[in-house]
Amino acid sequence: MPSWVGKSPSNTFNFLPERMWKVVRGWSDRPLSRAGKEVMLKSVIQAIPVYVMSCFRLPAGICDKMRTTVSNHWWGIENGRKKMHWRSWEWLTTPKAMGGMGFRDMELFNQAMLGKQCWRILTCQDSLCSKVLKGRYFPHCDFWQAPQPRSSSYTWRSLMHGKKLLEKGILWRVGDGKKIRLKNDRWIQNYSLLKPTVSLQDDITVNFLIDEETKNWNEAIIRTCFSNEDAEKILQIPLSSTSCDDFPAWPLSKSGTTKDEDCALAYGSRLFANSMHLRFGAK
Template identity: 40%
Template sequence: MKESSAKKARRGFSFKFEASWLKEEGFGDVLKQYWDESQKHNDPVGDIEKAFESHYSGVYKTVEPRREEIDSCLGAMGRRVSDSMNEKLQKEFTKAEVEMALKMIGPLKSPGLDGFGANFFQQSWSIIGDDMSEAALKVLNGDGGLIGLNGGKFVVSLRGMKGPQGLGARVQSDCKKYLGLPAMVGMSKYNTFRGIKDRVWEKVYNWKNKFLSPAGKEIVLKVVVQAIPNYHMNVFKLPKRLCNEMFALMARFWWGFKKNYKNIQWCSWSKMGRSKNEGGLGFREFDSFNNALLAKQCWRVLKFPQSMASVVLKEKYFRYVDMLKANIGQRRSLIWRSLWGSLNLLRKGLLWRVGNGHNIRIWGDKWVPRLFSYSIQSPVKGLHADAKMRELMVEEGGEWNEEVVRNTLNEENANLEIKGDVSERKDEEWKVLWQLKVPRVVKMFLWKALIDSLPTRKNLVKRRIVVKSCYPICESEEESIGHAIWNCVSASDVWNEIESPVQKWGCTEWDLFVVWAKMVENLSQEQLEFVATVMRKIWLRRNQFVFENVFIDPKILFKQVVDSLVEFQLA
C-alpha cells in the first residue's frame, strides 16, 4: 500500500542518489523517460518568488553615481586588469565549459540538496547534458534563476518509482550521519551506537566455525571484527554495556557456538586479552582501547595546537588553561566529554624529555624514566619546592651539575642515568613460543596447554561434565595436562625415543609450564619446534584412542612429526 506524501514528509526522509544504480540494467531508458516527462511541466514563478524578487530588488538598488565620482575614487589605484583580461572575463560561459567543470568534480563527492552526486550527471550526460547545460548557462550568463530549474520535478519523479522496473531508490533520514558518524546523539548512547554491535554480529555469524581453525578465528577477530568500532572509538566514548556485549560475541565465536547451545569457555576473556608475551592472545579489551584512542586524540590536540580541531576545542572548552588542566565545563558535547574522560590516562603516560630544563619542576613532574613513579620522591632539600630542572644543570652546555645534583637529591636518585628507556619485563617462555617456525595450529595448541585450557578429564570434572577424572590410557592417575603430555607412562615412551631431544630427562614434573620453561632454557629453537609438534601429536593420539580406540606407536608418531615439520618448512 502506497504511503501518502504528507506521511513521508512527516518522517523527514530525503532523497539520495546511489552510485550503484548506474550499473542497473535499463537505467538509461528509465532516466530518459522520466527526464523528458519532467520537462513538460514547467511551473510558473509563484507569488512567494515574486515577493522575494520585488523585496530584494529594492534592497540592493542604489542611486547610480556619476562617472566623475567613480574616477575620483579609483584614481589612486593602479590598473591590474588589462583589456584582454577584461574581455575574457566578460565572455559568456559555454556548454563545453560546463561539461569540463562537471568532469573535474570527483564522482563520489557529497551530493547536492537534491540527492544527486556528480557520478549521476557524468554517467548520464549523453541523455541530460543538453537540458542541464541550458539551465546552468541561463544562471551563469545572467538570463535566469535557480528557482526555474526542473531538478525538483525530476527528483519527485524518481522518488515515486516502485518495483524492479525502477532504479531501486532508497531514502534515508535527513542529517542522520556525517562522515559515517552520528550527527546527533540522543539520551540513549547505547541505542545510538548499537549498530556497531549489529555489524560485529553480522561478521561473526557469517563465518562458519567448522571451516576455521583456532588460528583462523584469531585472524578473523583481530583483523575484521576488532577493526569495526575503531572509527567511532576515535571520536566517542562507547557505552560499557555495548563493549561488553561485543566482547561476548567475540568469545562465543572463539569458543564455538550454535543456536540455543553454548560451548565451554576454558579461559576468561580478560586473560586472553593480555599480550602474547604475558600468556594471552592479545585480543583488545574494547573499553580500554577506546580510552587509549581518545587519549591519542588529546595528545594530538597538545601536539598540534594550530590545527582547526585544536583551536575550536580550546576556544570553546579551555580558553584560558592548558588542556590537561581543563574542567569538563557546562553544556559540553559528547565529543568533549569523551576526550575529557581520557585525560587521566594521558596524564599517567606523559613523561617530560629533559632539554634545557626551563619548564620541568624537579619535584612533582614526571621526568625520570628509570623510576617506577617517573618522578623524584625524595624530600625537598637545598632548593625551593617549585625549583626547575635548569637549576640542576650547568648554565652552558646543558650538562648536569654533579655537585648540585648530589646536594639536592638522595644518593639513589643522584646516581640514576637520566637518559634511557623504561625497562620492560618480558616472559621469555611466551616470547619463544610465538617465534617458533611451526604451523599456527601447533602454537595455538601449546598456548592452550600451557594455560591449562584443554578439555582434560580433570577440567571436565571441575565443570561437572564427567564424573571420573582418571586418564583414559593408563587409568591410574588423574588426567591433568601435565600428566597427559609429559609424565604418563604412555607419554614417557614417546619422549624416551632415540630421536627425542629430551630423552634423558626425568618425567616427574606435573606442571607443564615448568617443563616448558626448562626446555626454553636448555634447547635450541629447532629442538623446541620439534618438541612443540610432538606435544600436539601426543594429545591427538590421546583423542584418537578415546574416540576411535586406536593407539599409535611412538616410532610412527615421531615419523609423522618429522614429515609435518619438513612439509611446513618447505612450503
C-alpha cells in the same frame, strides 16, 4: 559515525554490537579452522568499531556486548547455545608476547584510541582540530591543565578519558626544564616520583636544577636536595646545549611517539592493567 550523542549514549552506540553480531551470524555456514576464526575476528569484527572508538568513549555496556560477541564466537555456539568458555576473557585479551591470544579489550583499546587523539592535540598544535579545542576549552593554559566543565561536549569528555592514559605513561624529556614540575611530573626513566630530602614547593620546575650559564645540571643543588641515588639518576639525564622546550615522549615505543606502532598505547594500557591486577589491545 553519530553526529550527536544524546542523554543515553548506550542507545546512540548500540548499532556497533548489532553490526558485529550480524557479521558473525553470516559466518555460521562457513567451516573455519581455529586459526581462520582468529584472523577473521581480529581483522574484521574488531575493526568495525575502531573509527567510532577513536572519537567517543563507548559505554561499558556496549563494550560488554562486543566482548560477548567475540568471546561466544571464538569458543563456538551449538544448537543456539554457547559452548563452554575454557579460559577467561583476561587471558584472551592479553598480548601474545605475554602468553595470551592478543584479542582487543574493547574498553582499554577505546581509551588507547582516545589517547592517540590527545597525543595529536599535543604534537599537532597547528591543526584545525587542536585550534578549535584549545579556543573552546583551554585558551589560557596548556592541554595538561585543561578543565572539564559540566557544559563540555561528549567528545571533549571522551578526550579527557584518553588523557588519563597519557598521564600514566608519558615521560617528559628535559629541554630548558621550565614546563616540567619537579615533584609531580614523570621525567626520569623507570622512576615515578622523586623524594627530596629538603622541603620544596610543588610548583617548582626542573629548571631550578639547571645552571643558566653553562646549561648543565647544577650538581651542588641536586646533591643538596636529593639522596645520592636520586641525584645520580638526575645527573645521568643528558641536557641540550640549545635549551629547547621540554616535550613529552611515549617510552613504550622505540621512537618515543605513538606513531611508531599503532598498538603502542593499547599495549601500554594492557601493561598498566596487568600490573594493577597483580598489585594495582591491540591485536
